Amino acid sequence: MINLENPKKFRALVNQAHQVATSVFRPVSRKYDRSEHDYPVELDMLASIMDGMNDGTPGVGAGAGKLKQETGPKREGVQNGTNMSTVLSLAELCWGDVGLSLTLPRQGLGNAAIAAVADDEQFARFGHKWAAMAITEPGFGSDSAAVRTTAVRDGDEYIINGEKIYVTSGERADCVVVWASVDRSLGRAAIKSFIVEKGTPGMEVVRLEKKLGIKASDTAAITFTDCRIPASNLLGDPEVNVEKGFAGVMQTFDNTRPVVAAMAIGVAKASIDRTRELLKKLKVKTDYRTPYKLASQLEAKLYRYEAEWEAARLLTLKAAWMADNGMPNSKEASMSKAKAGRTANEITLGCVEMLGMLGYGEDEMLEKWSRDSKILDIFEGTQQIQQLIVARRLLGKSSAELK
Incomplete structure (x- = not known):
């Protein structure tokens, strides 16, 4: 049975992450929001410290990395491993700043993909590198099966051709x-993931996108023109299994969706905390002993936000806990992503609305958090895609049967 309290062994890690959010991220948050595409040099030393934390405490990740499930003989009892530690610590980091959390060196979404499907040799080569994730293309967004980029085998190499857009940390x-x-004649079953190292001939960052939020994070468009990589850079099984279909490569999302949900939890909590502080200064008291129906409109809205946030948090912890304990969590991963993304959007924008001009101006971080939260309901699968996945799992229908 899942315990709803944070595991004791992770409390130090969570406290450290909160200190980073308070002392490192918050002081420079507005600076890099105004200076889009400037590299946050303050993070270099922090990344080295987090590497040391990871190396010194095996199985306890400090960021969105090392999310591989346990291998070898099954251990007895309930496990709380890297999936749980990652979502707990990342929620605290995103309480400080989502964009800075996304641009933390060696803690990218691609690292979670590598951890999900890399073999031991690949993990030894790439586990400590900073890895971005390139899925979306100009011709498609949410339908990941519509990939047009190709990888053709040529002896001991693959030749990659295509274009990817909206690649988080794609330049850095x-x-x-x-x-x-x-x-491509075999459809989605032939889609594989490949690791392409920065500087490989044929790979080019053609532009950086200007965005609504998460401006501290670079978002790149990348082209691949006759880009040759070693065949050993293919992640997972090189054989195309039509019966298994898309399941192998989609395993990545079972790891990354709870991670994105944790980001949403973090920024939503930041908005709730700050709104409560500002309402207190405005002499609007929150008294939890007052029945909901008798509370003021502002109080009632804040109470509802807190309840929605708690529901999103528990769904996210459940998805991470299931992964740590070797349980299939595709449905739960999508549920957590859908709930947390939507909830963060509602809470951050609602807090701006509750406080009027106080929340809308740049003197407060609330307006920034409302912009930052929007992407968390979009990338790694939109709200609509998550609802489709959950419906398919609940009804036992395939993607062809339920579109």
Whole structure:
């Protein structure tokens, strides 16, 4: 049975993450929001410290990395491992700043993809590199099965051709996990993920996108033109299994969706905390002993936000806990992402509305958090896609049967 309290062994890590959010992220948050595409140099030393934390405490990740489930003989009892530690610590970091959390060196979404499907040799080569994730293309967004980028086998190499857009940390990362098809005639079953290292001939960052939020994080468009990589850079099984279909490469999302949900939890909590502080200064008291129906409109709205936030948090912890204990969590991962993304959007924008001009101006971080939260309901699968996945799992229908 899942315990709803944070595991004791992670409390120090969570406290450290909160200190980073307070002392490192918050002081420079507005600076890099105004200076989009400037690299946050303050994070370099922090990344080294977090590497040391990871190396010194095996199985306890400090960021969005090392999310691989346990291998070898099954251990007795309930496990709380890297999935749980990651969502707990990342929620605290995003309480400080989502964009800075996304641009933390060696803690990218591509690292979670590598951890999900890399073999021991690949993890030894790429586990400590900063990895971005390249899925979306100009011709599609949410339908990941519509990948047009190709990877053609040529001896001991693959030749990659195509274009990827909206690649988080695409310019800064050491390597990019690229989704490509090895045989487009076989459909989604032929989609594989490949690691392309920065500087590989044929790979080019063609532009950086200007965005609504998370401006501290670079978002790149990348082209691949006859880009050759070693065949050993293919993640997972090189054979195309039509019966298994898309399941192998989609395993990545079972790891990354709770991670994105944790980000949403963090920024939503930041908005609730700050709104409560400002309402107190305005002499609007919150008294939890007062029945909901007798509370003021502002109080009632804040109470509802807190309840929605708690529901999103528990769904996220459940998805992470299931992964740590070797349980299939595709449905729960999508549920957590859908709930947390939507809840964060509602809470952050609602807090701006509750406080009027006080929340709308740049003197407060609330307006920034409302902009930052929007992407958390979009990337790693939109709200609509998550609802489709959950419906398919609940009804036992395939994607062809339930579109």
